[in-house]
Amino acid sequence: MIYLDHNATTPMHPEVLTAMLPYMRGPCGNPASVHHAGRAARQGMDQARRQVASLIGVHDSLVCFTSGATEANNLAISGVGGMQKQPGHAITSRTEHPSVLEAFGVLQQQGHRVTFLDCDPQGLIAPESLQRHLTPDTFLVSIMHANNETGLIQPLAPLAALCREQGVLFHTDIVQSIGRLPWDKEAIAADLITLSSHKLGGPMGVGALVMDRSLALTPMIIGGGQERGRRAGTPNVAGIVGFGAAADWLNKHRQETVASMTRLRAFLETGLSEKIPGLVIFSHNAPRIANTTLLGIDGLHGETLVMNLDLAGIAVSSGSACASGKGEGSHVLAAMGVPKSLALSAIRLSIGWNTQVQQLERFIHQFAHIVARLQGGATVR
Ligand SMILES: Cc1ncc(COP(=O)(O)O)c(C=O)c1O
Structure with missing residues (x-):
């Protein structure tokens, strides 16, 4: 074969499986529990949070674990949409992953205006095009870093800089680029970043949305207060530990x-x-x-x-x-x-x-x- x-997905690294096994065999406590088994699970998650954060050079408190990049993209877009007090304007591109495009479709159904930016024959988006479409009520721009079909790398720095200048939140899905390019956080001013574990040699069913702590995103999953109230539900501890191990592998290799x-x-x-x-x-x-x-x-x-x-x-x-x-x-x-x-x-x-x-x-x-x-x-x- x-x-x-x-x-689509890449095989797990052997080190990832080794890191996950103790949490799968158990006993693995609920990380919300105060007893020793709960504390051990929480420590595993804390370490994974540091490993994922260090992949993109941010503080670990910015990492919110999700069930994958699809959920992270949905959360970024619907969460920022939910923060708006009145209908506004949001921008994305025509070449995004469906988990972004369909979430923008929901923003439209909720009464927001959405612009889908055109690209050139290579798939590139001109900063002038973004600049032309930004309006005083634009609240979000979402443009992916590397396209999952063509592999095209979108030069994000000028796009993110335009958003920063105008006080517009900038979200990017870096699922396909992170294993193949270092993330340049100094050059690219992003407020929300989407990651997926199984595209970097970790297990499926885990991802993260990295975001500023001060952003009061409206959560999609409620009831439990996990992940600082941004994503309720008992987390997938073994999967998250595997995601951390995959991030660590990537940092080294x-x-x-x-x-x-x-x-x-x-x-x-x-x-x-x-x-x-x-x-x-x-x-x-x-x-x-x-x-x-x-x-x-x-x-x-x-x-x-x-x-x-x-x-x-x-x-x-x-x-x-x-x-x-x-x-x-x-x-x-x-x-x-x-x-x-x-x-x-x-x-x-x-x-x-x-x-x-x-x-x-x-x-x-x-x-x-x-x-x-x-x-x-x-x-x-
Ligand atoms: C660019 C991009 N974003 C998001 C996703 C969805 O990732 P996940 O499988 O973690 O939900 C994928 C996977 O197909 C992808 O390639």
Whole structure:
């Protein structure tokens, strides 16, 4: 099996599992309990909070654990929306993750005005476009750091700076960038930051919203007062400990992991471009995170490619894991102005911390054969 779908989820590091096991085997107390078992669970969570905070260089009291990035994005947007005393204006982009786009849809239903910013053909948002749309009643801007489909890195610093100048809260989803780029907190003035554990080698079902302590967000889950009243409910202690261990792993190994991903992706893209005429790599002319290639071959169908690769024991996805299976084509490629037939051929390859060059060699070979067969028997160079 060759796994090239690390943007959907990446395998847990062995160290993460080791850190989690004592909390899974138990006895693991409820971290709200005062007895020794509760205190031990709380200590595990406190350590994880410090580990996650240090990944982005903030104080641990700013970290609010959630069930994942979907909840963190929902909480950021609906929580800030809930703080508004009257209908106002909020801004996001057309290429965000559905957990952001749909939360902005709810803001609209609640009577707020929402602007969905357009991007250029690479997926970039011009700061002038944001500036033009900011109004005196804009209360929130949410723009992701790296796109989960194309891997495009959005230069956030000027966008965040515009928001800071105008006193507008700036939220960013850094789920796909954090494993591949250090977070530059001095350059990017963000008020709310979304993270997910399972995209960095931690367990699924855990994430965090990092936010200023003074923000009186309206919680979505109430009744219990956990996470400083921002997210009620007994937390997933073992999962949170695993998230902390994954953050720690990344803090120690990011540089060499990214260097290896950079080499492997160059190998992959060169090999594919040599063997497959007409192959298009989306957002190719813009900065991209080191592990992601979204490619298209006009005339073929992404879902068919995914199924053929699956039969050959190779896991990739057609666009994002959330959008695949719907057959609608990617909203990200639509926003970039990619013609529908090319967009429908897209497949996403994403390399991870355990990808080997031999796997990529096999992938290139198999993929070129599948493409040639589907194109009607053309020979593979
Ligand atoms: C950019 C981005 N944001 C949010 C999410 C949702 O993350 P989670 O699975 O932790 O809810 C994903 C995962 O698909 C993602 O890629």
